[in-house]
Amino acid sequence: MSALEYIWSGVLAVFLGPELFSVLGVPIPVTLVMIFAGFLLGIAVGATPGLAGPIAMAISLPILISIFGYTPDALLPVMGFLIGVMKGATIGGAVPAILFNTPGTPDAYMTTLDGYPMTRNGQAKKALRVAHLSSVSGDTFSDIVLFVCAPFLALLVEGYLDLPEKTALLILSLSFIAAVVGGSPAKGLISTGLGLLVAFIATGEDFYPRLSLDSPALAQGFPLATAILGVLIVGAVFKELADMWREKRSSGAVSANHDSGEQGLHFSDVQRLFPYIGRSAVIGTAIGALPGIGSTLAATIGYTVGKARYQKRKSAEDPDFGKGAPEGIAATEAANSSVSGANLIPVLSLGIPGNAAAVFLILAADSIGGFNPGPSVFRFTTESVNPELVIAFGLFTAMFIANILNWTIGGVFMRSMGVMTRVPKQILLPIVLLLTLTAIYVQETRMDAIWFTLGFGVLGYLMRVVAMSPLPFVIAFILGGKLEESARQAFAATGGDPYFLFTHPIAALFMALSVGVIVFTARNSRAKATEART
Amino acid sequence: MSSESRSNLILGICFILFSLLLIFVWIPLDTDSGILERVRRQVTIGDALAPTLAGVFLLLGGIILVVAERNAADQPEIDTVNLGFVAMVIVMLAISVLVMRYAGPAAVALANIGRETPLEYRLLRDTAPWKYTGFFFGGTLMIAGLISMIEGRVTIKSILIAIAAVVAMIAVYDLPFDDLLLPPNGDV
Numbered sequence: 001m002s003a004l005e006y007i008w009s010g011v012l013a014v015f016l017g018p019e020l021f022s023v024l025g026v027p028i029p030v031t032l033v034m035i036f037a038g039f040l041l042g043i044a045v046g047a048t049p050g051l052a053g054p055i056a057m058a059i060s061l062p063i064l065i066s067i068f069g070y071t072p073d074a075l076l077p078v079m080g081f082l083i084g085v086m087k088g089a090t091i092g093g094a095v096p097a098i099l100f101n102t103p104g105t106p107d108a109y110m111t112t113l114d115g116y117p118m119t120r121n122g123q124a125k126k127a128l129r130v131a132h133l134s135s136v137s138g139d140t141f142s143d144i145v146l147f148v149c150a151p152f153l154a155l156l157v158e159g160y161l162d163l164p165e166k167t168a169l170l171i172l173s174l175s176f177i178a179a180v181v182g183g184s185p186a187k188g189l190i191s192t193g194l195g196l197l198v199a200f201i202a203t204g205e206d207f208y209p210r211l212s213l214d215s216p217a218l219a220q221g222f223p224l225a226t227a228i229l230g231v232l233i234v235g236a237v238f239k240e241l242a243d244m245w246r247e248k249r250s251s252g253a254v255s256a257n258h259d260s261g262e263q264g265l266h267f268s269d270v271q272r273l274f275p276y277i278g279r280s281a282v283i284g285t286a287i288g289a290l291p292g293i294g295s296t297l298a299a300t301i302g303y304t305v306g307k308a309r310y311q312k313r314k315s316a317e318d319p320d321f322g323k324g325a326p327e328g329i330a331a332t333e334a335a336n337s338s339v340s341g342a343n344l345i346p347v348l349s350l351g352i353p354g355n356a357a358a359v360f361l362i363l364a365a366d367s368i369g370g371f372n373p374g375p376s377v378f379r380f381t382t383e384s385v386n387p388e389l390v391i392a393f394g395l396f397t398a399m400f401i402a403n404i405l406n407w408t409i410g411g412v413f414m415r416s417m418g419v420m421t422r423v424p425k426q427i428l429l430p431i432v433l434l435l436t437l438t439a440i441y442v443q444e445t446r447m448d449a450i451w452f453t454l455g456f457g458v459l460g461y462l463m464r465v466v467a468m469s470p471l472p473f474v475i476a477f478i479l480g481g482k483l484e485e486s487a488r489q490a491f492a493a494t495g496g497d498p499y500f501l502f503t504h505p506i507a508a509l510f511m512a513l514s515v516g517v518i519v520f521t522a523r524n525s526r527a528k529a530t531e532a533r534t
Numbered sequence: 535m536s537s538e539s540r541s542n543l544i545l546g547i548c549f550i551l552f553s554l555l556l557i558f559v560w561i562p563l564d565t566d567s568g569i570l571e572r573v574r575r576q577v578t579i580g581d582a583l584a585p586t587l588a589g590v591f592l593l594l595g596g597i598i599l600v601v602a603e604r605n606a607a608d609q610p611e612i613d614t615v616n617l618g619f620v621a622m623v624i625v626m627l628a629i630s631v632l633v634m635r636y637a638g639p640a641a642v643a644l645a646n647i648g649r650e651t652p653l654e655y656r657l658l659r660d661t662a663p664w665k666y667t668g669f670f671f672g673g674t675l676m677i678a679g680l681i682s683m684i685e686g687r688v689t690i691k692s693i694l695i696a697i698a699a700v701v702a703m704i705a706v707y708d709l710p711f712d713d714l715l716l717p718p719n720g721d722v
Binding site for chain 1: 631
């Protein structure tokens with residue numbers, strides 16, 4: 001089979017797959033219906049604060065597998081559904097971030113920085129439009145790159161990044177995040193250190209769960225959802241409640257946000273936003289193609305690059321980044337949404353996910369069988385058919401279909417979400433809090449998880465009080481396990497060479513960049529402090 | 535935010551002390567293997583290495599905070615009144631979670647008064663209305679309590695909103711799925 005025939009077979013596998021029902025004699029394939037259902041569910045959970053795509057995937061996966069069974073025919077409908085959820089939740093996730101300052105996912109945290117100030121300025125609907133346009137543009141760009149470049153990039157990534165390089169790359173991403181997020185490299189390093197520390201509690205290879213203080217509650221470690229949702233959502237809820245209470249004390253009333261001014265998105269706006277969307281889409285796609293690094297980093301870098309450009313070009317009356325600039329939303333949303341397409345390259349070729357959603361795709365493939373993410377997926381065999389490659393192109397097709405839905409229904413849905421700004425925040429925030437705690441309990445089914453979440457909420461609140469960004473904490477928590485695992489493997493693979501990070505040229509370059517970025521930003525902030533003093 | 539605030543200096547010193555405590559006391563006492571281990575004549579990475587790296591991040595952050603950022607212009611000033619309010623919020627949440635955990639068993643104990651064959655909550659945790667008791671009372675207290683704290687008064691409206699929200703969450707999480715458990719039914 002030639003490459004084109006493989007692509008065409010993948011497309012046909014979606015459109016000519018098993019029929020679910022027929023309309024006027026036209027058969028409707030089950031995969032299409034599942035993508036559509038997943039997409040609707042994804043938008044709904046993404047837009048519900050406290051819920052997110054991975055939770056919907058976690059709940060629906062066992063149900064889907066029990067419906068479709070353990071045959072290769074189940075792969076496309078089940079994974080199509082998960083892709084639908086992933087795509088829907090990506091645009092839906094921006095809604096609570098913009099309207100209520102409560103990001104449903106770590107990726108949406110940067111969206112709150114400008115999205116929520118726009119809501120406070122009465123520009124909620126416009127902010128949602130910007131988020132939708134940027135998100136869908138970035139996503140579509142990423143999918144096109146995926147379709148065109150996937151096989152080549154997969155071979156390239158596999159060829160150049162060995163275990164020492166992967167370890168060094170993880171250290172570089174942590175250092176970079178620590179240095180650039182939040183404007184204070186010192187606080188970024190502390191936030192990263194705390195995230196790593198929490199990730200390493202009760203993990204490791206020894207029989208005794210390390211750093212667990214002999215406590216049975218700590219012996220299982222901290223579930224991912226408790227740390228991430230606790231620091232990001234519960235911490236933000238505490239801060240908002242405290243701010244609202246202070247506002248009430250000083251003014252005697254709790255303020256509400258009302259729409260004011262022009263809410264539409266004109267061609268001139270699109271022209272202005274497009275350079276930010278374009279840059280972020282390229283950044284997100286490039287990051288998505290690297291294994292182990294997910295959409296949160298893409299959102300952060302997209303935002304930082306967008307901010308640097310904006311500072312040079314903005315006029316005096318335009319709001320700064322972080323104060324309600326639509327360009328900030330565009331830079332973030334385009335970057336984090338463009339990860340999901342390219343992210344399937346390392347997922348399918350190496351089995352390494354870049355985000356939580358990808359974890360569920362791997363889990364689905366693993367549970368159903370007949371599709372083993374790894375180097376064999378992108379093998380273009382000409383004499384015999386490689387069924388895994390056909391499935392891979394079927395998945396790419398599913399992503400395109402979800403994108404078409406995104407451009408159409410997604411926009412209408414997000415605009416309708418504007419109505420939620422009228423809900424008073426003092427009512428909504430406590431409901432979000434209970435919803436978050438319930439969602440975590442449903443996943444973990446132990447009360448310890450609720451206590452952990454509240455504990456991480458307090459940590460997230462205190463971090464906000466001392467102006468420390470919680471984002472490096474979350475990224476370090478997610479990458480901590482991977483960092484240790486790849487370091488152990490690299491150490492073993494290099495025959496116990498303690499200098500493996502410095503003896504391989506690319507790894508050494510990554511390490512030099514890690515040190516460089518910290519030293520550079522620390523010197524910069526010292527210079528700024530001296531300037532402020534004089 | 536001001537450069538007069540000494541919050542960066544205090545924070546930096548705290549994290550330097552914490553990281554030293556972590557690296558030299560907590561990690562050595564609370565991990566089974568060291569930084570590098572020799573197992574069957576092969577050197578492997580021990581369980582202490584990764585947390586030590588976390589400690590190094592904390593130590594570096596603390597040192598940079600003290601050395602380079604102690605006079606930064608944008609240091610936050612800590613509002614102790616706000617911290618007090620959040621402490622009250624946490625107490626309210628803790629009470630709500632405890633109500634959520636124990637209301638169901640308490641309701642069963644109450645129903646057992648005068649019964650010849652006593653009921654057991656553990657056996658009823660998948661049976662309505664028992665399985666909703668803790669979530670209903672704890673959730674309602676949490677939402678109505680927080681709304682009342684912000685508004686400075688307890689109103690019937692806030693209680694009704696809380697009840698409606700809790701009932702909606704039960705409808706979303708429990709009714710369509712047999713295998714999902716509302717709090718606290720996975721523990722009891």
